[in-house]
């Protein structure tokens with residue numbers, strides 16, 4: 539996992555909780571990398587899951603609620619870092635439809651070591667998009683938050699139904715998205 543995901547997570551904890559809570563997470567002796575991450579580094583994804591679970595224990599907020607909030611935050615960090623990814627796009631569904639073919643394809647070109655999920659997108663009509671998500675990593679909730687972050691960015695209301703796979707509920711899911719006019 540690229541370091542920018544880690545540094546964004548820490549930044550979110552500092553902002554939405556406190557710098558003390560962030561320190562508490564980073565000092566966890568179970569962390570593989572000793573709590574040291576740089577935006578340009580590359581790390582296994584396990585530490586971020588440990589920190590999300592730890593944050594849930596400290597705050598009493600279920601991890602299933604925390605992770606989407608992080609996804610929303612992460613989206614804005616990513617846009618700040620890679621503004622070219624949203625260039626020329628003025629609505630949510632056109633943008634999401636291009637996640638695999640445009641956005642993550644550009645990420646792969648920039649960072650060959652990036653570990654990205656697979657999205658298969660089907661555009662039913664101008665207001666409906668289906669996104670089938672599949673990953674080796676369990677980030678359905680993160681994807682949910684990133685979609686929310688994109689909706690905030692484009693200032694659009696939408697509804698989403700998330701159907702998780704029965705076998706691998708955190709690694710595979712379908713998002714049925716409808717925008718309201």
Ligand code: HEM
Pocket residue numbers: 539540543616617620623624634637641642645651652653654655673674675676677678680681682684685688
């Ligand atoms: C400006 C827009 C975006 C950029 C620049 C971007 C870039 C990235 C980057 C750099 C990573 C980390 C790769 C790694 O850890 O090696 C990532 C992961 C991920 N992205 Fe995106 N992304 C964007 C938008 C989105 C959106 C809107 C979604 C959801 C529809 C999404 C879904 C995901 C997921 C779920 C992961 C976690 C990895 C996994 O599931 O295996 N991304 N993305």
